[in-house]
Amino acid sequence: MQAEWLQRILAAQLAQWSAAAAAAAAAASSEDQDPAATAGVLPTSSTRPQQPPEEEPVPVIECVVCGDKASGKHYGQFSCEGCKSFFKRSIRRSLSYSCRGTKTCPVDIHHRNQCQFCRLKKCLKMGMRKEGSRTSRGRANLLPPFFFHLTHNGAANGGPAGFPLPPGLGVPPFPFSFPGLLPPPPSHISPHSSSSLPLLPPPAHLPLLPISLAPLLLAEGPPSGHVECADAAHLSPDAAMEICSRVLRATLVWSRRILASSGQEAPQIEQALLLHAAWPTLFVLQLKQAGALTALQILLADSGKKKLDEALEINERDDEKAEEDKLLHHQLYRLNECAMDMMETAACKGLALFHSDTPGLTAREAVERMRERVVTGLEEYCRARRGDDEIDRADTLQSIISSLRTVLKSDEIASAVLGEACKLNEIFLDVFSAPTPLLPLPSFPIPPTSSIWPMPTFRPPPPSIFPSSFPFLPQGLLRTTSD
């Protein structure tokens, strides 16, 4: 008697479960194509991105600003409805907020409405921009190449073929290969104007190279061979460290050239400060240029694991550290997603280096002037290259660089890349005291009278005087090799 209704109830329960299971299965199967899993750098803090189904059974993506459930990509970043609306209102009415605290208010799901200033600040820091990912049809989702070419100077081997930009992924091919090395025009425009330098031969539709960017590109040096690395995603830590080491040297070589060539504008005493503050960002950009960001990922994950093994810190510290890690990871992901050509990368390095927020800087004005040239040149270049579709391309790049500078901690990168015996000092010394010609381009007919950016004439700059607190750069490090 009661068996009958029990059976009916059981049947109903089972039907319910099977329906739920079917729905779950359907949901799971539709979730298999996680678009984020195609990138080498994931927005979440997964340590092994090449193994997507292992880590998170929950397919929910969280807002990069507040951690709430994201409803999709808005203004370029995964964000929730609230942060989306907030950002929209902020930019539409061009509101400016103020913080009653120290501009360090926590921004999470519970406190996001406490301080508008800090919320908007975090929105910007996380890379939200007016022009979302809607307009840039040239998609940014680029896979890191499994095979990448690493020139011994960190520069690509001549032309777009050397770049890890898969041309089939919707990125317009970059019709630009060292145009700065072409003969300059017979006349150049008046000083202090961010004029353009037409290329020769001048085929139609070719982008222009602002002369203010030329040194940045020239400093990349000539292409000379490359290193292939099969399957970057499965690099051993040792191999990754080897790659990072080479890329770091290339970074420092580039920096030495630029600093040497800008010696007349930025006092040498400041150059060490600039490099000290900028080198991690420069290094990461150089890695990107070499298609080797994955190597850094591997080393960071490895380093984090080791730290976790050896010492249990306080919970609060852990939380803070985890948040920092997430931020770092996000910014690396963002950088990786952003397809850049060589000119843009070089300009970004300039932005990273010439940053008036550098601590201890006294010649802010000079640095700001240098930066202004880079920005102007980059804007001009982007306008010519991208058209009005991505009107804020230069802003985007600047935002990326600023964020990178914030999240990249010098000691963290150094210990991850160089391991226990952190020989950062040695490498710096090695590079900056090397007798090899640092700018092997003297034969190129760069207009020597250009005052827009004084091209190096390879006279040795006066010996630098370094502050005693500077950890790894002894005096004379920035000298060129003509002695």
Next chain:
Amino acid sequence: MQAEWLQRILAAQLAQWSAAAAAAAAAASSEDQDPAATAGVLPTSSTRPQQPPEEEPVPVIECVVCGDKASGKHYGQFSCEGCKSFFKRSIRRSLSYSCRGTKTCPVDIHHRNQCQFCRLKKCLKMGMRKEGSRTSRGRANLLPPFFFHLTHNGAANGGPAGFPLPPGLGVPPFPFSFPGLLPPPPSHISPHSSSSLPLLPPPAHLPLLPISLAPLLLAEGPPSGHVECADAAHLSPDAAMEICSRVLRATLVWSRRILASSGQEAPQIEQALLLHAAWPTLFVLQLKQAGALTALQILLADSGKKKLDEALEINERDDEKAEEDKLLHHQLYRLNECAMDMMETAACKGLALFHSDTPGLTAREAVERMRERVVTGLEEYCRARRGDDEIDRADTLQSIISSLRTVLKSDEIASAVLGEACKLNEIFLDVFSAPTPLLPLPSFPIPPTSSIWPMPTFRPPPPSIFPSSFPFLPQGLLRTTSD
């Protein structure tokens, strides 16, 4: 905006119908899709809410606390700006007031500032809560079904299909149907702990059924047939009375089972008092469970009309009565709006029955103990079922039940439901002396040694001794049927 609301309701209703048609037996006979028939219990006192443009051309909604013009829903209830601000201040600063009178101060637009205590009390009584309707945006707003299935015991016919939960309105699907009837685990947890009863088979993510709630659910009895009622909104008073009569019997059957099974805890002499005080609330809950609240609405409106016809009372009396009616109407509306599953409904009946405010009660402690078990079980259940999103779900339900107990007058309900010849006594006698087995569940392997809630062993309880003042329950009413 009204059209949009109606469309959503209609869509949800259609989804409900299709689900019900798939699950239930043969309810697909006459599916009248008249959208104007979206009957419900509306906050205003309009008797025919399905004809909005006819009755009230003024869409003004008044504050449920003071009757002033409401400016919208605030903290879950239609309220004016004043009551909104007052409530906000009260909860924000967690103020506690005191009443200089007898805690019965009138709270209306003119006197609302006379006594803060009574104003806040009324705010709470009317259902204002910290967590307003922002968090659960699409979860309320449920209309009673056009077609409802009424089992002769008032229980839904096995599974969530029998419940008026539109699955499209953001209500999470409830993967739970009579799990309490499944075999319990081989071992149970220590007594006096509100432990959980895992389900068999135990798929992940299924909510647990607190064992203290099991008897409440079991007492619903088996589903056995159902009554179809086309277009509940247009029931004739006779049909409504027929339905109410059946539901009332089901209520009493449930009560008899529960009281018999709790005989060891609550002295029998008290059981009649509990039932006397609780039956209107239990009845209303049973109506809700059957989706037949509209039937009561119709009878109440009918009864009110008759009274108005036959006698003109004093104006003051009228005012008071109108206020009471409004309160009653509001609480019924609130109950109707609150979507409950079967476990919650059963637990609410437990809350209604075991109420230490029952007048004349001497064994308060025992009743309070029983209530505590129900509350604990309900909280545990809500936590498992709803998660932390609705942390105050159990509080909300308790608030609804308390309010219902206050506004439901036994004689009013009785006369409305049973008409002139109020045969309430007969029905009680009939049910409580019926020879049918009251709990046909002895073969279920409920752990017999459980002291959490003593399961009935179907020994006849000793004959009760009723107080002489008890109006309609003679001695021996609560005995079981083994004689």
Next chain:
DNA sequence: TTAGGTCAGCGTTCACG
């Protein structure tokens, strides 16, 4: 899929008594 729009509802402000 995401940018833009909507608006109920929450928070805050500040004459006013």
Next chain:
DNA sequence: CGTGAACGCTGACCTAA
């Protein structure tokens, strides 16, 4: 001081492209 009318901000939901 508490009150409450007025206003700005928030974000869940909707629609269009």
